[in-house]
Amino acid sequence: MPVSTTHSRLVYDALKACGIRLISALPETWLVHLIRMAEDDPEMTLVRLAKEEEGVGISAGAHLAGVPSAMLMQNHGFLASINGIVSCAQLYRIPLLMLISHRGEFGERDPWQTEGGAVTEDLLRTLRIPFSYLDDPARVSHRIRKAQTLAYSSNKPVALLLCRDLMWEE
Amino acid sequence: MKRIDALRAIYDRLENRVVVTIMGAVAAELQSIGHRPNFFYLQHAMGLASSMGLGIALTRPDKDVVVLDGDGSVLMNLGGLTTLARYRPTNLVHVVFDNESLLSVGGFPTATSTGSDLAGIAAAAGVPHTATVRDVEGFARAVDQAIAARELATIVAKVDAVGPSGYVTDLALLENRFQFQRFLKHVDAGAAR
Numbered sequence: 001m002p003v004s005t006t007h008s009r010l011v012y013d014a015l016k017a018c019g020i021r022l023i024s025a026l027p028e029t030w031l032v033h034l035i036r037m038a039e040d041d042p043e044m045t046l047v048r049l050a051k052e053e054e055g056v057g058i059s060a061g062a063h064l065a066g067v068p069s070a071m072l073m074q075n076h077g078f079l080a081s082i083n084g085i086v087s088c089a090q091l092y093r094i095p096l097l098m099l100i101s102h103r104g105e106f107g108e109r110d111p112w113q114t115e116g117g118a119v120t121e122d123l124l125r126t127l128r129i130p131f132s133y134l135d136d137p138a139r140v141s142h143r144i145r146k147a148q149t150l151a152y153s154s155n156k157p158v159a160l161l162l163c164r165d166l167m168w169e170e
Numbered sequence: 171m172k173r174i175d176a177l178r179a180i181y182d183r184l185e186n187r188v189v190v191t192i193m194g195a196v197a198a199e200l201q202s203i204g205h206r207p208n209f210f211y212l213q214h215a216m217g218l219a220s221s222m223g224l225g226i227a228l229t230r231p232d233k234d235v236v237v238l239d240g241d242g243s244v245l246m247n248l249g250g251l252t253t254l255a256r257y258r259p260t261n262l263v264h265v266v267f268d269n270e271s272l273l274s275v276g277g278f279p280t281a282t283s284t285g286s287d288l289a290g291i292a293a294a295a296g297v298p299h300t301a302t303v304r305d306v307e308g309f310a311r312a313v314d315q316a317i318a319a320r321e322l323a324t325i326v327a328k329v330d331a332v333g334p335s336g337y338v339t340d341l342a343l344l345e346n347r348f349q350f351q352r353f354l355k356h357v358d359a360g361a362a363r
Contacts, residue, residue: 022229045228047257050249057218057250061190061225064210064351065233069225088215088222092347 002169007137008033011099011162014144015070020097021045022062022069024055030101030167031072038072052077056084060094068148070097075104075120076113078159085127085157095151095158097144102133102161107168124159135163171306173267173329174199177238179310183317184209184236188354190223191238192216194274195333196267200238202334205341207353213343217247220254220264227259230354234261234317241268241282248291251324255296258322263313264297266324269331277331292324299323 012034015023023038024047025031038046045067049055055071062069073081078100089096103110104117124131130150134140143160151158173195181203189209191197197211212219223237244251244266254264270283282288289300298321303309309327316323 022225047224047228047253050252051247053218054221054247054250054253057212057215057221058225058228060218061222061227062229063225064222064347065226065230065354066351067229084215084218088212088218091214091343092212093344 003030003033004167004169005033007140007166008037010137010140011134011144012037014141016041016043017141018145018148019068020070020148021067022047022059023072024049024058024069025072026052026055026074026077028074028077028101028103030103030162031074034072051080053081053084056081056088056096059096060088060092063094068097070099072099074101074116075161076116078120079116079123082123082127085129089157090127093155095155097148097151098157098159099134100159100161101167102163105164107164120161129157129159131159131161133161133163135165137166140166171304171309171327171329172332173269173327174203175306176267176309176327176329177203179306180313183313187234187236188226188230189236189238190219190226192219192240192243194240194337196238196240198334198337198339201339201341207349208357210350211341211346216243217250219243220247220250223262223264224250224254224257224259226354227262228257231259231261233354233357235259235263237262237264239264239266241266241270241280241288242272244288245280245282245286251292251295251297254322254324255292255298258296258298260320260322262322263316264292264322264324265313266326267329268326269329271331273331273333274337289324289326292326297322297324300325302326302328304328
């Protein structure tokens with residue numbers, strides 16, 4: 001499977017370095033290594049979800065309980081989570097670190113992913129969620145750290161888009 | 171059974187536990203009995219109160235958590251029951267007040283009014299202990315049993331579709347949120363048992 005183990009490890013180690021101790025996730029192809037890393041890590045609580053919106057509530061609970069968390073999801077999972085993001089995380093000022101696999105961008109071969117990819121960034125802007133891209137391994141660590149810093153200083157959701165150039169080896 | 175009578179019957183058990191409620195009548199009625207800093211009212215995001223409770227229960231095993239949910243909210247996140255059951259925290263009691271309606275928006279009937287059985291759904295999802303209760307004494311007894319058993323429980327309390335005349339209280343949402351977070355930060359391990 002050409003999902004990059006090396007770059008998944010970079011992302012995972014950066015999350016750990018930010019103090020993330022709970023990850024909620026719903027599997028998709030690009031996330032498989034990250035989810036396995038969380039599963040194999042005794043210091044990490046991994047919560048496997050039925051639907052991504054649950055992760056917003058779980059992260060909100062973890063945050064109020066004092067534990068930093070992150071959500072791993074596909075952009076279609078982000079679409080499925082929007083009510084929770086608005087009416088839980090934004091309404092209650094919850095710092096929410098969302099790592100969203102940016103399917104449907106240039107290079108996408110799966111026809112069913114192409115609509116979601118075309119609306120993800122506009123929806124993040126409309127929701128006024130600050131976001132950046134994880135596309136260059138050299139920048140992964142500090143972008144994740146900066147995203148987490150902003151999430152905590154603003155008490156708001158932030159998003160990082162996991163891009164094909166980082167996650168997929170062709 | 172009236173929900174407020176059920177709440178009164180277990181109020182002393184809630185005083186020292188971490189409590190997450192849904193919006194609407196549950197939040198307003200619990201506040202009318204007496205707000206405490208360890209009570210959080212999720213005033214929107216229907217379905218996610220049980221997910222918040224799960225997030226707290228998993229990250230703070232030293233605390234006992236009670237979620238006060240409702241039929242309309244649970245029906246919006248039935249998958250969440252499978253996630254609760256999957257991790258089955260022993261420090262979480264999930265109460266569902268089932269009035270078979272969406273009371274706060276005019277009382278439209280939910281699917282529990284036509285036979286959908288939330289305790290049965292929870293049991294089938296894998297929640298180890300479930301019960302449906304129809305009177306205040308049975309409710310208090312079921313909650314006590316669930317607390318004593320120290321395993322994940324979903325207790326469905328069938329209640330009348332009546333509630334307070336209004337739902338907005340003088341407790342601001344963010345005031346509640348930061349007070350609750352501060353409570354969880356400063357309470358000594360074990361003190362919220």
